[in-house]
Amino acid sequence: MSLIKKGAEANLYLEDFSKVLHPAGAGKVIVKHRVSKEYRVPQLDLRLRESRTALEARLLADAKVAGVPTPAVYEVDRTGMRLVLEFVEGERVKSVLDKLKPAQRHKLCRLIGMQIARLHKAGMVHGDLTTSNMILTKNGKVYFVDFGLGEYDRSLEARGVDLHLLKRALQSTHFRIADKAYAAIIAGYRDELGKSADDIIRRAEEIERRGRYVPREERTWT
Amino acid sequence: MICLGIEGTAHTFGIGIVDSRGNILANVTKTYLPKQGGIHPREAAQFHAANAKTALVEALKSAKLKARDIDLVAFSAGPGLGPCLRTAATAARALACWLDVPIISVNHCIAHIEIGRLIEGAKDPVTLYVSGGNTQVIAFDAGRYRVFGETLDIPIGNCLDVFAREVGLPHPGGPQVERLAREGENYIPLPYVVKGMDLSFSGLMTEAVRKYKDGADLRDICFSLQETAFAALVEVTERALAHTEKREVMLTGGVAANQRLREMMRLMAEEHGARFYVPPREFCQDCGANIAWTGLLAYTHGARQRLEETVVRQRWRTDEVDILWR
Structure with a gap:
């Protein structure tokens, strides 16, 4: 996987749809991985990553329904703290x-x-x-x-x-x-x-x- | 050129003397300690007035200079407590008039960054400035120090101090909380408030006090309070670092003395491959040398002020100041 952005709270990777989701799929996806922060106490670290991952997936979907373009959410992984998202070119x-x-x-x-x-x-x-x-x-x-x-x-x-x-x-x-x-x-x-x-x-x-x-x-x- | 700087934004009255090569010739501070409660602005100002002369004499003596050797007077014009600012400004104006030298007002927050750059050799850091009166994440861009994140209510130092007072610990509370936090083991969930790049600590403080009243172990609360508040500070700094793509991080202000905050900031900087700087304690705290050096930078790059323009500003924003020397 190629790291395209090392953000403050998550790393973004660009990956082939076929590798991450289904071999029949084409194109690219974004994998957003909320990495653990060494500076945080483990309980707080887990709480923040878990709640933000789950909440973000819901918000992305609901925003789209409300008429705000957002990347489609393909997968939510609450233990790995990963979201698989549509790759938006622009x-x-x-x-x-x-x-x-x-x-x-x-x-x-x-x-x-x-x-x-x-x-x-x-x-x-x-x-x-x-x-x-x-x-x-x-x-x-x-x-x-x-x-x-x-x-x-x-x-x-x-x-x-x-x-x-x-x-x-x-x-x-x-x-x-x-x-x-x-x-x-x-x-x-x-x-x-x-x-x-x-x-x-x-x-x-x-x-x-x-x-x-x-x-x-x-x-x-x- | 030799510049004398007067600091008086809050509880510290300081006189520093620096030369244009960045040598710090003197740095004398007198600190007001309230008998009870927190800083009382008027009492602090009276303390400054009473100690101004002694500080001046001591500073000149330690620099081995005569008053006539001073070429420029700089002073902290804000942000800070009104009575304290006015006292320091009055001292600065009197001195400048008596010596017949130019006077220049300095933004206190910017002075903290500039002394750090001078002493630590940081070139262009993202700075987390945390003290009893201020909490800001600052980075330089296009002629000014931009505020990327700041507290929406109380500063972190104030949060720790007031919490400490509420649970019966003496002032200043920060070091007391740090000492007890080292013995804490259980993390108690507390409100973690990051709004974009901005922070809020008032709800956290109230909840920590409530946990104490509910009978939780004070050491655990201190531990949890620090972990929660500092994680928020480090996260915002991390966001600013990612956003600006700078390569250096600096921590300064009175709360920079906290070892746990330093450790967390260092870990964050390492993860991003950024260099991490903390100035020596003397220069993290409020002092005259910060003001003197920043005033000297401004003056030697063309800043000029008439006496009647040396107005103090209690809420002077960091990002209102044109930085002529960068």
Whole structure:
């Protein structure tokens, strides 16, 4: 198996469908293996890997039903901590977003916003919305991947955190265009979710203000 | 050029003196210890005011310099506790005016990274900065130190200190928790909260206190508290490392003194083939040398400030500062 990405919590391998699943199958699959972390105490290590593997498989499937492109889940191995997933060909949004023309970027960001809204409407949050976790395919679809920190959570707070995290990811990785990109994402989000989006957007702003390093109430005297 | 730096963001008042080749000529710290409870901002500020002169005299003596030899005054302008920041700023302004030398304000978090780079020779690390007042995962990109992850509520040092106080251990609680954790054997599941790259410790702290009140063994709770909180810190640092594809990891801040956290960070760095750095304890903690060196870097790369611009900022973000020297 060839290692294509050594992520923070899992290794991704690219493998032939025929070798992993069925000899009659063609094409490639991704094997996502949640490796044990030596730095963690074994009980915690097991708990995190097991729950994230099982939950991720369910979230990937449910997101697809909700109208958000995700890789198909072919197999869930809860003892080996492996998922076998469809291999999605495309480019990470991380590496294309800064290069796009403003109009195209706007369109892409709106679509991302709409898809986040669909996830939220279906009772899910992604938990790690960054542009590294979005794959743009040739036909213009945006696949959301890596639901390892996702949850079933309909609360205002969880949805607000989801939006806030994406904003922070844009600010750290795409700082030149972060504000415009986020505004377009929010526009798409509101389009899809309607009026109920307003409370969530307000909550995301509140979470930002709640943060530890946010200027507020600073006295004028120094 | 010789720069004198004044640190005063929280419980430590420090004066450090460095020259432009990176030699640390003096580093004197005076630390306020509350009689009970945690840091009281006003009392800490009064402590700083009372100790400023002694610290200055000691620093000059240890550097074998006269006040007239100082070419630049730097001070910690934030983030930190308002009364403490204002006291340190007042000392810095008075000194700069009296000596008739330029003054420069320094971001405290960035100073921790810069002293680490100077002393440890790290070039471009992903830094986990953990203390009683701060918890951030920071990496440099395009002219600024970007915050890749941070606490959404309380810092890890505060989490440990408040937990310790709640279960009757003396301040500062971190070392007490570490000592007891070494004797703990049973892992008690506690809330593990990582939201993307950000962290949250308030729920963890509350639950750990509840377990104590429910009668669980304090050593086991300390062990579980450390294991859970530190695993979250290391995971976020690991994510930032994977995301930025950098080759170095640095751990700094007061909580960097914790041996278990060091071990976990080292294991993580090794797994990713990254070099791991922890500055000596003196420079992990708040001190004037951090501020002096960072102020000197800024000044020699063109940063200038008028006296009326040396405003303190309690919530000054790491990623608001243009880094002229990188």
